[in-house]
Amino acid sequence: MHWLLIIFCLAVAVSPVLWMKSSPRQRQITQCREVARSLTVNVNLHRRPDARDSERRLDTVFYWLRWQEATDVKSWVLHRFSSRGWESDYHGWRWISGQASAEWDLSVQQALSLLPSGVSAILASGAGIGVLWDERGEAATVREIHSCIEKLRKKGEEIYR
Numbered sequence: 022m023h024w025l026l027i028i029f030c031l032a033v034a035v036s037p038v039l040w041m042k043s044s045p046r047q048r049q050i051t052q053c054r055e056v057a058r059s060l061t062v063n064v065n066l067h068r069r070p071d072a073r074d075s076e077r078r079l080d081t082v083f084y085w086l087r088w089q090e091a092t093d094v095k096s097w098v099l100h101r102f103s104s105r106g107w108e109s110d111y112h113g114w115r116w117i118s119g120q121a122s123a124e125w126d127l128s129v130q131q132a133l134s135l136l137p138s139g140v141s142a143i144l145a146s147g148a149g150i151g152v153l154w155d156e157r158g159e160a161a162t163v164r165e166i167h168s169c170i171e172k173l174r175k176k177g178e179e180i181y182r
Contacts, residue, residue, distance in 0.1 A: 085151020
């Protein structure tokens with residue numbers, strides 16, 4: 022009987038420590054964000070691009086780069102997984118809250134073919150350009166995303182100079 026009491030007390034004492042241990046998914050997300058930080062990619066929580074004005078939940082993750090020299094940037098959002106917005110020339114993607122000029126066409130098309138399937142949107146604003154990503158991938162996926170948004174940033178710098 023004393024042994025059961027001792028085992029119970031030990032279990033109660035040790036269980037909070039085990040709860041603090043991160044899960045494999047949490048470790049994978051942490052690794053992705055560390056790689057992004059090493060590549061100077063900013064990572065923020067963000068609203069879904071198709072969220073209504075009354076919806077304030079930050080339920081997506083935004084991987085983005087700041088503009089280096091661009092000024093007077095026209096904001097635009099290209100997204101998928103929602104029927105809000107209007108049709109784009111890119112199959113399965115829709116514009117919402119702004120549309121990129123025709124100068125972007127080739128760069129956006131190339132980025133869409135290279136980005137992982139977990140990317141749900143490309144956003145350009147006065148602050149920078151980036152993607153909404155579900156963070157399902159490894160460090161190599163973060164490097165691919167960085168490469169794509171770096172190419173988009175260079176195109177944006179060309180357009181908005």
